[in-house]
Amino acid sequence: MQKSRLWALIAALALVIATVGLAACGSSDNSTTGGSDTNSGSTSGGTAGADLGLAQSGTLAVGSDIPYPPFEFGKAPNYTGFDIDVINTIAEGLGVKAKFQDTSFDTIFADLAAGKFDAVASASTITPERQQQVNFSDPYYSADQALIVPPGSDIKTVDDLSGKNVAAQNGTTGLMYAKDKTDAANVQGFPQGPDVVNAVQAGQVDAGILDQPVAQDAVDKNAPIEVAAVIPTGELYGIAVPKNNAALLTAINEQLAEMKTDGSLDKIYQKYFGIDAPKAVLDGTTKNPG
Numbered sequence: 001m002q003k004s005r006l007w008a009l010i011a012a013l014a015l016v017i018a019t020v021g022l023a024a025c026g027s028s029d030n031s032t033t034g035g036s037d038t039n040s041g042s043t044s045g046g047t048a049g050a051d052l053g054l055a056q057s058g059t060l061a062v063g064s065d066i067p068y069p070p071f072e073f074g075k076a077p078n079y080t081g082f083d084i085d086v087i088n089t090i091a092e093g094l095g096v097k098a099k100f101q102d103t104s105f106d107t108i109f110a111d112l113a114a115g116k117f118d119a120v121a122s123a124s125t126i127t128p129e130r131q132q133q134v135n136f137s138d139p140y141y142s143a144d145q146a147l148i149v150p151p152g153s154d155i156k157t158v159d160d161l162s163g164k165n166v167a168a169q170n171g172t173t174g175l176m177y178a179k180d181k182t183d184a185a186n187v188q189g190f191p192q193g194p195d196v197v198n199a200v201q202a203g204q205v206d207a208g209i210l211d212q213p214v215a216q217d218a219v220d221k222n223a224p225i226e227v228a229a230v231i232p233t234g235e236l237y238g239i240a241v242p243k244n245n246a247a248l249l250t251a252i253n254e255q256l257a258e259m260k261t262d263g264s265l266d267k268i269y270q271k272y273f274g275i276d277a278p279k280a281v282l283d284g285t286t287k288n289p290g
Contacts, residue, residue, distance in 0.1 A: 052094065053245045054118050060091045060098045061117040065105035068193045070217045070272050071123040076102065082272045083121045086140055087239070089264055093255040104191060106171035109133045112240055118248065120240040123211060125173045131288055135245075136238030137252045139284040140265065140277075145174050145231035146215035148200050148208045150224070155207050157229050158182050164206040167199040173235060174209040182209075194218075200225050213273070238286055249288075 055061055064083065067073040072081040079100050091098035101117050112120050113133050125143070126136045149155045155164065162183040168175035170189040174196075178187045188205060190196050196208040197218045207228070215227050239256075241249045259265040266276040 052096070052118075052248045052251055054096065054248070055115065058096050060087070060094065060096045060119060062087055062098055062100050063103040063108050063112055063117040063120045064100050064122040065108060065192065066100070066102045068105075068123055068214060070213060072100075072121075076100070082141070082268060083123060085268045085271070086259075086265070087119075087121045089259060089268070090239075090252055090255040093258065094251055104171075105169060106191070108171070109240060113242060115242065118241070118245070119252070123214075123237055124240055125235040126238040126286055127173065128289070130240070133243075134240040135243055135249050135288040136240055136286045137249060138256055138286050139236035139238055139281050140256055140259075141237035142278050142280045142284075143233075143235050143237065144212045145177055145209055145233050145235075146212040146227050147229045147231060148197065148210065148215050148218075148225045149206070149228045150200060150203065151226055153207070153226070153228065155228055158231060161207060167196045167205040167208040169193050169196055169210060172210070173233070174211065177231065177233065178209045197223055197225060234280070236280065236284055236286075243290070 052060075064072050064079075066079060068081075070081055071083040072079055074080045077100070084098075084100065087098045087100075103111055103116075103122075105122060108120055108122060108124075109130055110133065111117070120134070123141070123143070124130070124136075126139065130136070147155070147158055147161075155161065158181065161178075163185045165186045165188060166178045166182065166184040167188050167190055168178045170191060175187065175189055178184055188199070190199060193210055193214050196210050197215075199205045200208045201224045208225075209231070212227075212230055215225075218225060219227060239252055241252065256265070260277065260282050265281075269275055269277045
C-alpha cells in the first residue's frame with residue numbers, strides 16, 4: 001500500500017514537470033515568432049515596418065497626383081520622377097516597399113486623413129491650411145511658381161493679368177495665388193498640371209500659373225508655351241502623413257536627414273534638375289501644429 005502511493009506520487013510529479021516544460025516551450029515559440037514579425041521589416045537603424053502604423057505590413061502606400069512631371073509621371077506600376085525616387089529611397093531605408101496610388105490632388109489630403117493611404121508625396125507645398133488636416137515631414141524640395149503664356153503674348157508679369165482668364169490646377173498653391181494675388185477676371189481650375197499647360201497652348205485661357213519646375217519641364221519638352229515670369233514664392237515641399245501617425249513621421253524625417261547628409265538627395269536633384277539640394281532644403285525643418 002505504501003509502495004503504491006509512492007509510485008502514484010512519483011507519476012503525478014512527472015506529469016507536472018512535463019506540463020511545465022511544455023508550457024515553457026510554448027512561451028518560447030510565441031516569443032520567437034513575435035520577434036521575427038517585428039524585425040522582418042526592420043532596417044540597420046532599427047526602424048521596423050511593423051512599428052510604422054502602415055495599413056499593410058511591409059508596404060508604404062503613397063498617394064500621388066500623376067502625371068505631374070518631373071515629379072511623378074509614367075504608367076502604373078512603373079512610375080518615375082523626382083518624388084518617386086525620393087520615396088523609394090526612403091522606403092528602402094525603412095525596410096518596406098513603396099506602392100503608389102494615383103489620386104486627384106484636389107482631395108489628396110482629405111483622402112490621406114481618411115486613411116486611404118499611408119503618406120502623400122505629390123510636389124506638396126507645406127502650408128498652415130494643409131497642416132490642419134495632415135502633418136508634413138521636413139522639406140525635401142524648394143520651389144517657386146511660374147507664369148506661363150502662349151508665345152508672343154503681351155503678358156509679361158502677374159500685373160498684366162488684370163481682366164484676363166488664368167488657368168491653375170485645382171487644390172494647388174498656384175490656384176490660391178491666382179485667386180488671391182492677381183486681378184484676373186476669371187481663374188479656371190483644372191484637374192491636373194498638364195491640363196493647365198494644354199489650356200494655355202490651346203488658347204483656352206490667357207495665361208496659367210503652376211509650379212516653376214513643372215512649367216520648365218513643359219518648355220524643355222517643346223510645349224508651345226513660354227515662361228513669362230518666375231513668381232518667387234519660396235515654397236517648400238514635404239511628405240504628408242496622417243495626424244495620428246507620429247511614428248511614421250519620425251521615421252521619414254530620419255531617412256530624409258540621412259539622405260541630406262550622405263548625398264543621396266543631391267544625387268536625385270542632379271538627376272532631374274542638374275543642381276544640388278539648396279540650403280533651404282538641407283537646413284529646413286517643419287513644425288506641425290498641435
